[in-house]
Amino acid sequence: CEDCGKSLIGECKLHGPLIRAKDRVIPSRARLTLPHYLTLRVLELRAGNQQILGVFAKKVIQKRTQFGPYVGQLSTKLTCYDESRLVLQVLKDGGKYFLDTPNEDCGNWMMFVRLARNQEEQTLVAYQHCGEVYFTTVKPIEPHTELKVWYAADYAKFMEASAVFIKEESDVSPLPLVAKEPVNPWICSSCGSTFATFALLESHQCIHKDRA
Numbered sequence: 241c242e243d244c245g246k247s248l249i250g251e252c253k254l255h256g257p258l259i260r261a262k263d264r265v266i267p268s269r270a271r272l273t274l275p276h277y278l279t280l281r282v283l284e285l286r287a288g289n290q291q292i293l294g295v296f297a298k299k300v301i302q303k304r305t306q307f308g309p310y311v312g313q314l315s316t317k318l319t320c321y322d323e324s325r326l327v328l329q330v331l332k333d334g335g336k337y338f339l340d341t342p343n344e345d346c347g348n349w350m351m352f353v354r355l356a357r358n359q360e361e362q363t364l365v366a367y368q369h370c371g372e373v374y375f376t377t378v379k380p381i382e383p384h385t386e387l388k389v390w391y392a393a394d395y396a397k398f399m400e401a402s403a404v405f406i407k408e409e410s411d412v413s414p415l416p417l418v419a420k421e422p423v424n425p426w427i428c429s430s431c432g433s434t435f436a437t438f439a440l441l442e443s444h445q446c447i448h449k450d451r452a
Contacts, residue, residue, distance in 0.1 A: 268344030270351055273311075277301065278387070280352060292324065293352045294386045301381040307364075308374035311348040312339030324354045326389060329399060332371045339373060350375060356388035364389035368398065
């Protein structure tokens, strides 16, 4: 204690405790990488002050906008699992690895993007390219709309998942890779054919354009 000149174990009984000055809170790596036209919103607050976050658009985001690559630690075992997020894996050097994000300093903002429960709310498609995972918009995203993602058709096969993920609100299954069959397929307005993903419908419509 500088007031009484004594070296004490704990607080000075005469002059009381020291005034503690706290360091400034620094945002995590993941939050700092968020593009300026996106924002994080707290959707739910669970026990222990655990925040459930979502990524929302602040302005119109055009279709075919690519985000990425997804940043995570390559791991043979997933250490951090969240049923509201996609499980992602990549093929590198002949091995299949998880993109693990045990905390916000190990990833980028893409770790906050929640999975789409159906085609109506899906705005992004996830796919692997050159050993990295990217998200690309499948339609224009309006302001205040949440970005939600599901696997592209080929990547779904790689992940051993359905090309379309349908999840009811009451479904509490802990395994996002176990998906239901699509009940609302994409329908071609020209010939009435149905497709499991928007990407397949889009490539099919290109055939109509070529014929025209």
